[in-house]
Amino acid sequence: MNQSTFPFSFFSKKFVKTEDAKVSIMTNALQYGNGVFGGIRGYYNKSKKALFIFRLDDHFERFLNALKILGVSIPYSKKQLKEIVVNLAKKNQPTTDSYFRPFAFASSDNISPNLDRDEVFNFCLFMISLGEYLPTNIGISAMVSSWRRVSDNSIPARAKISGAYVNSSLAKKEATDRGFNEAIVLNEGGHVSEGSAANFFLIKNNILITPAKTDDILEGITRRTILELAMDLKIQTEERSVDRTELYTADEAFFSGTGVQLSWINNIDGRTVGDGKRGKIAGKLQDLFFEIVRGNNKKYSQKWCTAIKIG
Missing domain, CATH: 3.30.470.10 (Aminotransferase class 4, branched-chain amino acid transferase, N-terminal domain)
Known part of the structure; x- marks a missing residue:
């Protein structure tokens, strides 16, 4: 980076x-x-x-x-x-x-x-x-962290509170020390929460699935964007608790966030995600996302982007 x-x-x-x-x-x-x-x-x-x-x-x-x-x-x-x-x-x-x-x-x-x-x-x-916080044009690797996500009842997950991010730092360090790009963090209930500093999505049987807001996640703005775009594209979505083993049978997976943007995952805990290539749904969402944020989509860019003339 x-x-x-x-x-x-x-x-x-x-x-x-x-x-x-x-x-x-x-x-x-x-x-x-x-x-x-x-x-x-x-x-x-x-x-x-x-x-x-x-x-x-x-x-x-x-x-x-x-x-x-x-x-x-x-x-x-x-x-x-x-x-x-x-x-x-x-x-x-x-x-x-x-x-x-x-x-x-x-x-x-x-x-x-x-x-x-x-x-x-x-x-x-x-x-x-x-530029890129994580690669967006090639698949990245992720591991399930041994560190658990701090509970919303301990430090509010809905707020980006600076002191809470030592939790993210520990998970990220563990992942990179072991040769992975990113961590997937579980909550105290053993369900998937999010990445070290990004929301998580998986696709199974053409359904876009992301952990529920009640699974100690940050209510990500990019996450919300992805869900809104999926609805407009007629992609079925589910916000629900996700078990660890679902990670290993996913057809596609990706992280979303302001920093990571939309980074697709080709490997989780050494297991190939899908065929190891960018999936159809993740690809469609990623291409549309980058078109929007650069001001090249009239429908969404005017709605979501604040344009500032430079020079």
């Missing part, structure tokens, strides 16, 4: 040089992971000289809901947050695919982990240029 940082960021209520966006070593969030973050992709279309930001409204809807789950707030509305993203893109003038990272964190030097009502949450936003 190649990435490079853009020169400007948003920090402490203003646009600053990224190198000047710094926090104290005493920052509460640095000690305890008391923060909420998001990930938003912008796709550069050279022929249109525009950056297409995908489902910006939905990302900040989830972001603000995550803050509600923590019982904290920031002094920005959804409209204002979207404007900050657009203005930052205009300042940085990206001519590559880009990734926006909004982050709200406990910024006091309080050494208590208590999220009391007086805790000040600071909002910041930075951009990086980002």
Whole structure:
């Protein structure tokens, strides 16, 4: 995964040089992971000289809901947050695919982990240029992790809470240390939850299946997109608990997410998925997805993409 940082960021209520966006070593969030973050992709279309930001409204809807789950707030509305993203893109003038990272964190030097009502949450936003997080044009390998997904009753899975992602880091490290691209994480009930930082889908007998929201998953925006597209394409879908052994008999499988986009899987725990090639359903969804996010599909791009002229 190649990435490079853009020169400007948003920090402490203003646009600053990224190198000047710094926090104290005493920052509460640095000690305890008391923060909420998001990930938003912008796709550069050279022929249109525009950056297409995908489902910006939905990302900040989830972001603000995550803050509600923590019982904290920031002094920005959804409209204002979207404007900050657009203005930052205009300042940085990206001519590559880009990734926006909004982050709200406990910024006091309080050494208590208590999220009391007086805790000040600071909002910041930075951009990086980002290509593929995982390969999308070749199949990837995955293993079922020995680490279990943190229960929603322990740390809310519906919120992207920064401290919770040590769970993801452990699963990802285990997978890559053993030569796999990605991990598949089970929940405490033994059902499939998701990847280390991506939602999971499998196809069996032409049915698109994904773990239920109640299986300790992040309610992914790309996941929702895939389900909506499948409905429009008349592909039968099921949101339900998935057993581990179903992974080994799947006809197709793939991960979805803002970072991973749509990456198809050809091997799980050393077992070939289907015929080891990109499947018909995953292929159809992947091709349509990339057409949409680059602003090349009139029906969906106008609905889901925020276009920013560059140059």
